[in-house]
Amino acid sequence: MANLSGWLLASDIDGTALIEEIGVPPQNIEAVRRFIGEGGRFTFATGRSRESAYRVCRDFAVNAPMVVLNGSCVMDPQSGEFLIEHPMPPEIREATGEVLERMDRDHAVMLVTADKYWGVSRSAFGQRLCQRVLQTPICGIYDVKETIYKVLVISETPQEVPAMRQKLGEWYERDFTVVQSGETCVELLPKGVSKGSTLLEAAALIGVDRERIAAIGDNENDLEMLRVAALSAAPGSADEFVRRRVQKVLCPCMDGALAQLIEYLEEQTKE
Structure with a gap:
């Protein structure tokens, strides 16, 4: 039997644990529950808001603090309370005005709070995209x-994202973390904040060392989480560029x- 006591497994949600438009592979839920039964701690590290992430954590019986909002917060999976917060600095409203x-x-521009997306686009195009996407x-910003x-910036098509990502990086990387979080989305986060930095904070809350962290993700916003993990993986x-780095x-x-x-971890920890 596997002994996964002391291990923390962190998974991205969308494109990794499930695809919302299709569903959840039933073997994932079964394997997570088995992993927990063998002593492991399981969590999600996601770009989703608190309310959106909370809906998913109940199905998976998450038993470790969750990283939400791409690392801006750590959330208790039972109560939904924020245990750690990294809010945007006050000057974010001025920076959003520049964006x-x-x-x-x-493009569409949105401000993201704990449970809500706020469209702040002024143009008719941006407003239509806000309303269509979310x-x-x-x-108004204020x-x-x-x-x-x-801050979430959304393009109409994936083809526009590389140029959008490059421009936002050139303009704002000195003051914020800039990361692509989906095929049409780029985000501004507090400087130095990522899923990786905040996953380490979440692990410390439950006494898990970095050497016992495993992580799985599929996109650019997962790279720092995958980098800090002792065992990193990606779906096929x-x-x-993510597959090459795990x-x-x-x-x-x-x-x-x-x-x-999880099956691989079980095989590696058999007693």
């Missing part, structure tokens, strides 16, 4: 009174990549 001036005609309300954790369906490339997401990683 609107530079990009709003061809059905989010449109408001109308958002809640704590802001990240992950972006190629120790193990597994089957595609919907074939049960997460379950396959």
